[in-house]
Amino acid sequence: MARTAPAQTLHLTLADTGEPLRHRIATAVVDALRAGALGPGDLLPSSRALATDLEVSRTAVVDAYDELSAAGFVESRPGSGTRVATGAGTAARAGVTAHVSAGEPPTAPVGPGPGARELDLTPGLPDTGLVSSRDWRSAWRAAAAGPVPHTVPGPHAHRRLRDALSAHLRRTRGVVANSDEIVVVPGVASALRTLVTAAGLVGRQVAFEDPGYAKARVALAGAGARIRPVPVDTDGLDPAAVRPEDAAVYCTPAHQYPMGARMPASRRATLVSEAVAARRWVIEDDYDGEFRYGVAPLPALRAAWGGRETVAYVGTASKILTPALRLAWLVPPEPLLPAVHEVLAAGGESVCAITADAFAEFVESGSLTRHLARSNRTYAARRHAFVDALSFHLPDVDPLGVEAGLHVALRLPDGSDDRAIADLLEGRGVAVRALAAYRVDADGPRGLLCGYARLPESKADAAARAIADAIRERLGSGR
Structure with a gap:
């Protein structure tokens, strides 16, 4: 039977290693596991209680608990507190740690060598x-528990993921789109290639930020669009620089890539309203819209008046989880949705059904929300x-x-x-x-x-x- 040691029995000693405080707290908990002072099922003190005991900030304890949870040493459940996970003691005694330590420098000076990156x-x-390795494994187990897919997913597939993305985008980016308006694609480049064909941009001019995201520029040009570089300033792309002959505009308004500008509300409104009037498409690449530090997130361009008719919103899992998933989502302008479906069906580009289900589980379970909170900190x-x-x-x-x-x-x-x-x-x-x-x-x-x-x-x-x-x-x- 799992023990339920009272929280006040946990006494930690923080080593003076020079590492960030949250790492030192996490290390002290792992040391307690290794020494047998904690065992599977034991209840850890609340973050507030441990912070008081250690005379440190509660934020450092919360971050340490997040670190321990991500490494699988503890499990946190609403209303049940934070408890030691099964197998945590074995992992600690095997030398597993909650984070990567800088370690001691080599005794002799050793250069990085050709191509090495320190x-x-x-x-x-x-x-x-x-x-979180626990959340990651749980999502994939849930996806693998379903029946073996018997067809190649088409543009109308992945209903569960599209439902999850509909709620996520509305809550985090202000994008209101039902699941039938969302298309799941294997990467941002796929979304851009699809838009070039669906929007009839082959041979037509696309205004593109300069400096700008090189892979997006290559994808658009490779699909047949003619790229016209538009210099960016401290507020990103200036709508005044868009020309009447531009059939579309590509931009990264949340955090201009690579210069980092946040497009102000006035430019956002102008860019979208002028696109509506000129019947011009706007391609919004929201590549890292979830990460903000000390500033409130601005809603996506798609959320602006007229955005539904003219803005193609593109998001990706590459920055929030890993580029290895090869998973992105496209919310096309309403008039383009049928054409987008046709292009994807004809081209055969699709996302693995298991991958889509695993990511859907990750979103629905709250794992993505927890991950984003932990990552932002x-x-x-x-x-x-x-x-x-x-x-x-x-x-x-x-x-x-x-x-x-x-x-x-x-x-x-x-x-x-x-x-x-x-x-x-x-x-x-x-x-x-x-x-x-x-x-x-x-x-x-x-x-x-x-x-x-x-x-x-x-x-x-x-x-x-x-x-x-x-x-x-x-x-x-x-x-």
Whole structure:
């Protein structure tokens, strides 16, 4: 029979390891499991009680419990508190930990070696380690428990996932669409290719942000659209730059990729209203609209007046969970929905039925809501540590796009060879991206894109220092 040790019997000692407080609390709980002070079914103290006992903030305890839950050491259920999971003690004694530790440096200096990356700041990649392994396994078990699919899913398939997405989009992005208006597709590129054909954009001009999301530009151009680069400013794409001959506009209004601007309400209203008047399509790529730090999320363009008739909303699981799912969703303008269904049916592009059911279970069970809350807290802490380190090592460079998303842009002086700086960092084991990879205009902005989603707070200073050294070395050389 599982024990039910009272919460007040748990006494933890926090080691002075230099790690973030939440990691130290989680480590102390795992140590208690390893020592046998906790066992399966034991009730942990409430976050408030443990915070009082340790004389730390309750937020640190909540984050530690989230970390332990994601690693499968504990289980949290509404009304039942947080209890030690079955097998947690065995895992602790086997050396399993709740997080990745920076560890001790090697005794002898060892270089990263060709192609090795000690610090991966590649933008656009989430930390899959934040996904609760328990929730992940549960979702896939539920999906696999159903009957074996006997047909290839068509554009009208995945009803359960479309129902779940309808509720999710309404609650988090202000997009009101019933399940019949949502189409599940195998990635954003698939959605864009479909829109080019369904909207009759082959051979026609599409206004596209510059710098902009290179993969989206390639997908649209590859499907036959003619891309017209439109420079972005500190507020993103300016509707005044859209021309009458533009048949469509592609934009990332929630967090402009890559410069990080949030399109203000006035521009949003103008962009949509002018598109309605001109019978122009707007493609809204809401690639990381779920992540906000200290600012309220702006509703999607699709939620604006006229959005239902002219805005094609595209969302993805790539940033909120993992790009490995190859799963995205498209809410086409109402007039385009039949054509979108026809194009997808003819082309045969589809999402695996098991994958769709697993993600639907993940959404319906509340796992996605918990994951987003946990991820936002973790990413906010990593962003704060990285931006603070940048301000110390690069006081003259103002990071852009810090209010949202998973990356910051570092603007460099005009004429800088940002690609050379990125290559220099790559050779030193630090992966970033140069704005050169995203701009079409040769005279466009220079800079570096730095993703912090997978950057531990303990390594933020090292990353910022390496970036600062490379920038000074290249700019100081006059090359």
